[in-house]
Amino acid sequence: MQDVQEPAAWGGVEPEAAQRLLTAGVEAFAERGYHATTTRDIAGRAGMSPAALYIHFKTKEELLFRISRVGHERARAVIAAAAESEGTAGERLACAVRAFARWHAEHHTTARVVQYELAALGEEHYAEIVALRREIDRLVRGIIEDGVRDGEFAVADVPGTALAVLSLCVDVARWFSAAGSRPPEEVGSLYADLVGRMVAAPDVRDARRHGPQE
Amino acid sequence: MQDVQEPAAWGGVEPEAAQRLLTAGVEAFAERGYHATTTRDIAGRAGMSPAALYIHFKTKEELLFRISRVGHERARAVIAAAAESEGTAGERLACAVRAFARWHAEHHTTARVVQYELAALGEEHYAEIVALRREIDRLVRGIIEDGVRDGEFAVADVPGTALAVLSLCVDVARWFSAAGSRPPEEVGSLYADLVGRMVAAPDVRDARRHGPQE
DNA sequence: GTCTATACGATGATAGAC
DNA sequence: GTCTATCATCGTATAGAC
Numbered sequence: 001m002q003d004v005q006e007p008a009a010w011g012g013v014e015p016e017a018a019q020r021l022l023t024a025g026v027e028a029f030a031e032r033g034y035h036a037t038t039t040r041d042i043a044g045r046a047g048m049s050p051a052a053l054y055i056h057f058k059t060k061e062e063l064l065f066r067i068s069r070v071g072h073e074r075a076r077a078v079i080a081a082a083a084e085s086e087g088t089a090g091e092r093l094a095c096a097v098r099a100f101a102r103w104h105a106e107h108h109t110t111a112r113v114v115q116y117e118l119a120a121l122g123e124e125h126y127a128e129i130v131a132l133r134r135e136i137d138r139l140v141r142g143i144i145e146d147g148v149r150d151g152e153f154a155v156a157d158v159p160g161t162a163l164a165v166l167s168l169c170v171d172v173a174r175w176f177s178a179a180g181s182r183p184p185e186e187v188g189s190l191y192a193d194l195v196g197r198m199v200a201a202p203d204v205r206d207a208r209r210h211g212p213q214e
Numbered sequence: 215m216q217d218v219q220e221p222a223a224w225g226g227v228e229p230e231a232a233q234r235l236l237t238a239g240v241e242a243f244a245e246r247g248y249h250a251t252t253t254r255d256i257a258g259r260a261g262m263s264p265a266a267l268y269i270h271f272k273t274k275e276e277l278l279f280r281i282s283r284v285g286h287e288r289a290r291a292v293i294a295a296a297a298e299s300e301g302t303a304g305e306r307l308a309c310a311v312r313a314f315a316r317w318h319a320e321h322h323t324t325a326r327v328v329q330y331e332l333a334a335l336g337e338e339h340y341a342e343i344v345a346l347r348r349e350i351d352r353l354v355r356g357i358i359e360d361g362v363r364d365g366e367f368a369v370a371d372v373p374g375t376a377l378a379v380l381s382l383c384v385d386v387a388r389w390f391s392a393a394g395s396r397p398p399e400e401v402g403s404l405y406a407d408l409v410g411r412m413v414a415a416p417d418v419r420d421a422r423r424h425g426p427q428e
Numbered sequence: 429g430t431c432t433a434t435a436c437g438a439t440g441a442t443a444g445a446c
Numbered sequence: 447g448t449c450t451a452t453c454a455t456c457g458t459a460t461a462g463a464c
Contacts, residue, residue, distance in 0.1 A: 035249035
């Protein structure tokens with residue numbers, strides 16, 4: 001939504017060297033996974049010696065945590081902007097899904113770390129991240145509940161549907177590859193349309209038929 | 215579809231000790247990830263010494279490969295059964311999604327290894343697995359194409375929608391937990407309904423409104 | 429803040445007795 | 447086929463010079 005490029009996106013984090021390590025960490029973790037990544041590799045990508053990492057981060061796990069927290073905060077901001085915007089529930093949900101799916105495509109390397117390396121976090125760090133994830137879940141569920149209340153959506157299982165919607169977007173980080181895939185905006189549009197169909201009440205369905213589908 | 219329990223499901227694999235190692239491997243890999251799992255851990259869970267693993271598998275990676283291959287073959291069988299069954303495209307797609315989503319819930323520990331540890335495979339093994347994955351993709355895309363041809367589905371972007379459908383099911387392995395989640399059959403039903411809505415043409419939508427939704 | 433050097437444990441895998 | 451013992455390597459993290 002706001003930021004453009006993957007790297008250099010560590011909004012004013014400490015010294016510049018720490019930013020380089022964060023960027024190197026994201027790339028390495030996304031490519032090979034947290035456990036398969038060595039501190040030597042991270043430091044090397046950042047153009048430093050292995051020891052330099054420990055000047056800026058207490059442990060390798062703390063580096064992961066910092067990446068994960070910033071990533072989750074960005075993801076939440078993307079959803080929050082849509083959830084708090086003006087418009088019907090259908091419009092807000094479409095906006096949220098479009099932005100969230102797109103974010104996972106555009107920042108698939110960050111997103112991969114954010115979504116698939118949770119288990120590597122220490123207990124306390126994990127708890128902090130889970131709180132952020134719950135907020136994201138709550139925001140999406142809220143939009144769906146609004147739509148149901150207004151009769152715009154027909155959804156029997158709201159928590160299950162919210163889970164499915166988030167799950168669909170999150171998994172973009174798994175399959176998306178910058179090279180072979182369609183452009184991120186297209187993923188966003190496709191997904192917004194698919195989710196719209198998933199929740200729409202029968203009456204409003206005809207009104208929705210102006211999107212990319214058909 | 216056919217098998218019931220997670221363990222003891224290594225249909226006639228070599229000696230019994232190899233089965234124990236496969237089961238131990240699935241559990242360990244699913245819990246902690248391939249790279250974070252030690253051969254000592256696997257062997258320990260199987261009640262053997264670390265060295266015993268190398269009698270039955272050349273390397274730790276080969277153990278992963280064997281798990282992944284069997285898992286993928288099972289997943290493909292689940293989809294294939296639905297794809298080749300009698301019925302309309304809508305019925306076959308619902309059946310496929312119900313079974314596939316359910317499989318990922320029921321066998322979420324195997325599924326987690328199958329879906330999230332691909333990057334740890336060696337080059338040749340990886341290629342073999344990718345071929346299996348392509349078959350699964352082709353089966354789902356085929357059902358959707360059938361539905362579009364029959365006018366039962368209204369789907370503008372067939373490959374994208376097939377990808378989304380598979381992605382939705384696959385991600386069940388990430389979030390499903392045997393303890394806290396709804397039962398696997400419920401996941402299957404919910405997902406079959408959601409996907410049905412995603413693809414249905416406007417005309418047939420009223421006819422579909424008998425599922426768990428509303 | 430960054431480097432070189434290194435401690436120290438753990439890891440994948442093998443040798444050889446039984 | 448399984449074990450005990452062990453190798454060679456590599457992992458995270460620290461010490462101390464600059």
